[in-house]
Amino acid sequence: MTDAAHLKGEETDYKNLFVEGLWTNNVALSQMLALCPLLAVTTSATNGFGMGMATMAVMLSANLIASSFRGMITPQVRIPVFIVLIASIVTLVDMWLNAWMHELYKVLGLFIPLIVTNCAILGRVESFASKQRILPSIADAFFMGLGFLWVLVVVGAVREILGSGTLFAHAPLLLGEQFSWLEATIIEDYQGILLLVLPPGGFIVLGLLLSLKRLLEKIAETRKNKSAPATTSSMETNSIPEANA
Amino acid sequence: MSITPVSSPHAHDHSSIYRIMRHVCFALLPCTLFGIYIFGFPALNLFLLTIGSAILFEWLCLRLMKKSTTRLQDGSAVLTGWLLAISLPPWAPWWIAVSGAFIAIVIGKQLYGGIGQNLFNPAMLARVALLISFPVQLTTWPMPQESFLDTGFLDGLAITFNLAPIPDGATGATYLGALKTELGNNASAVEFASTQVRNSDALLGFSAGSLGETSALLILLGGIWLLLMRVITWHIPLAMIGTVIGLSALFNAIDPEQYAGVSFHLLTGSLLLGAFFIATDYVTSPSGKSGQLIFGAGCGILEYVIRTWGGYPEGISFAVLFMNALTPLIDLYCRPRIYGRSLNGKPKKYNAPLADAVEQES
Numbered sequence: 001m002t003d004a005a006h007l008k009g010e011e012t013d014y015k016n017l018f019v020e021g022l023w024t025n026n027v028a029l030s031q032m033l034a035l036c037p038l039l040a041v042t043t044s045a046t047n048g049f050g051m052g053m054a055t056m057a058v059m060l061s062a063n064l065i066a067s068s069f070r071g072m073i074t075p076q077v078r079i080p081v082f083i084v085l086i087a088s089i090v091t092l093v094d095m096w097l098n099a100w101m102h103e104l105y106k107v108l109g110l111f112i113p114l115i116v117t118n119c120a121i122l123g124r125v126e127s128f129a130s131k132q133r134i135l136p137s138i139a140d141a142f143f144m145g146l147g148f149l150w151v152l153v154v155v156g157a158v159r160e161i162l163g164s165g166t167l168f169a170h171a172p173l174l175l176g177e178q179f180s181w182l183e184a185t186i187i188e189d190y191q192g193i194l195l196l197v198l199p200p201g202g203f204i205v206l207g208l209l210l211s212l213k214r215l216l217e218k219i220a221e222t223r224k225n226k227s228a229p230a231t232t233s234s235m236e237t238n239s240i241p242e243a244n245a
Numbered sequence: 246m247s248i249t250p251v252s253s254p255h256a257h258d259h260s261s262i263y264r265i266m267r268h269v270c271f272a273l274l275p276c277t278l279f280g281i282y283i284f285g286f287p288a289l290n291l292f293l294l295t296i297g298s299a300i301l302f303e304w305l306c307l308r309l310m311k312k313s314t315t316r317l318q319d320g321s322a323v324l325t326g327w328l329l330a331i332s333l334p335p336w337a338p339w340w341i342a343v344s345g346a347f348i349a350i351v352i353g354k355q356l357y358g359g360i361g362q363n364l365f366n367p368a369m370l371a372r373v374a375l376l377i378s379f380p381v382q383l384t385t386w387p388m389p390q391e392s393f394l395d396t397g398f399l400d401g402l403a404i405t406f407n408l409a410p411i412p413d414g415a416t417g418a419t420y421l422g423a424l425k426t427e428l429g430n431n432a433s434a435v436e437f438a439s440t441q442v443r444n445s446d447a448l449l450g451f452s453a454g455s456l457g458e459t460s461a462l463l464i465l466l467g468g469i470w471l472l473l474m475r476v477i478t479w480h481i482p483l484a485m486i487g488t489v490i491g492l493s494a495l496f497n498a499i500d501p502e503q504y505a506g507v508s509f510h511l512l513t514g515s516l517l518l519g520a521f522f523i524a525t526d527y528v529t530s531p532s533g534k535s536g537q538l539i540f541g542a543g544c545g546i547l548e549y550v551i552r553t554w555g556g557y558p559e560g561i562s563f564a565v566l567f568m569n570a571l572t573p574l575i576d577l578y579c580r581p582r583i584y585g586r587s588l589n590g591k592p593k594k595y596n597a598p599l600a601d602a603v604e605q606e607s
Binding site: 191192193194195196198200204 | 352374377378379380381
């Protein structure tokens with residue numbers, strides 16, 4: 001979509017943004033971006049949640065600012081400008097976390113500054129926010145961030161349950177004492193599988209999650225093909241959704 | 246009458262995966278039977294459980310991936326389970342056996358694409374994953390018993406299925422583990438070797454250790470059988486054992502207080518088992534002779550370094566896995582010469598009259 005199209009008042013398909021962000025174009029599971037923080041911090045569900053929230057905050061602000069200034073940033077200088085912009089936001093988030101959530105900061109510490117190098121953020125700014133109006137840009141950042149968040153929490157939860165037998169341990173550090181009910185011990189007297197807490201566990205769980213997503217998509221596709229009327233050829237059924245998109 | 250052309254080779258020695266696996270299993274038989282004899286029923290349970298679950302996981306994977314289940318008959322799953330079982334502590338509980346077989350067969354072998362495709366030795370991959378995940382179970386070493394029946398059948402079942410704790414008196418340290426502890430207490434390696442290690446026990450195998458690693462003599466017997474049957478060549482075992490002998494002799498000469506001698510390194514731990522049965526895996530070792538020598542020497546160096554300066558008392562599985570990862574690189578630089586071609590892969594120059602004849606024919 002071009003700016004000209006927006007000036008004509010073309011509607012943005014928010015539902016499509018939602019589906020893309022959470023599933024079909026998911027940052028981690030489809031674009032395969034931001035895997036470094038994903039593998040590094042997901043030793044527990046709480047860590048994953050904290051990282052997801054921080055990334056989402058950076059994504060929202062970066063998309064908002066990049067979209068507001070899209071008319072002023074020329075294509076020649078856009079990449080340095082975006083990087084400076086993202087770096088400034090990350091610095092702010094870093095200091096804010098250090099000041100207000102110091103315990104969590106001690107766990108995530110190293111990885112917060114590294115959000116700068118998170119390709120997913122630059123990717124959204126470059127491919128979406130720099131070409132779109134403010135509202136769709138914010139929506140895109142929110143849904144993409146949400147998509148990243150759920151993957152982080154799921155990978156973190158699986159590794160935490162199998163690795164140490166708990167779920168959302170230390171959640172009050174992040175969310176405050178009123179969320180202490182979230183902390184759960186799933187398996188009593190559990191010795192733990194250390195491998196899943198160590199880096200290989202991240203790769204194994206992410207790999208299984210990726211294959212699960214592929215499997216679900218394949219099942220959905222075969223169902224769709226079956227429910228399609230027999231009179232239309234497969235060529236036609238394939239081309240219809242593309243025409244709508 | 247029509248003759249169907251058959252492509253070469255026209256003569257072969259009826260070698261097959263099944264034949265190789267059968268020979269390796271046969272060669273493993275003495276040290277395994279001995280291990281089961283000295284460690285009793287729990288060891289037998291562990292052995293059967295590991296192999297049984299390896300076969301089960303192999304069958305499940307083949308079914309899931311819609312491959313022919315006749316592949317089970319090649320015996321490779323049995324051998325993987327077998328190698329894993331004899332590298333585990335003999336009284337390990339049932340879930341160590343089952344999860345180890347799962348890691349070896351499903352993650353270590355089938356996820357890479359099945360037999361012949363795996364980058365790492367599946368049995369060693371499973372052993373390392375288990376050692377890292379469950380350090381307590383993987384370092385509980387029972388002492389050898391006087392006879393097979395010292396632990397009764399029901400007691401054996403209770404130990405395997407976690408119903409009864411292993412009595413503290415029945416466990417001890419391996420020679421390598423004890424040396425590491427003694428050296429940590431500033432004791433001398435000379436004194437340790439002379440007072441606490443009986444070379445005859447280490448040679449025959451009456452010591453604590455993994456199920457099949459204790460008897461150096463019986464492993465050597467199996468290794469020689471494999472060499473005679475031409476299942477393996479001498480390159481990897483010789484390079485590996487030679488490197489360890491050389492390094493231990495060198496460092497022992499420099500400081501005998503700090504570094505144990507040659508016979509200690511040779512007879513304890515799983516060096517011989519690794520050199521003859523594990524590092525020589527066809528799939529995960531280089532195919533050229535020079536490459537195999539480099540691979541074996543690399544395993545030997547890593548083995549000695551981990552034993553002497555590493556955090557673990559024994560490092561054969563880490564050493565083999567590390568060199569497995571380097572195998573593609575070694576293969577790249579140590580390609581065997583192709584028949585009829587020079588080392589660079591260029592066709593060899595023919596003698597002039599012969600070359601003329603070839604040109605005329607074509």
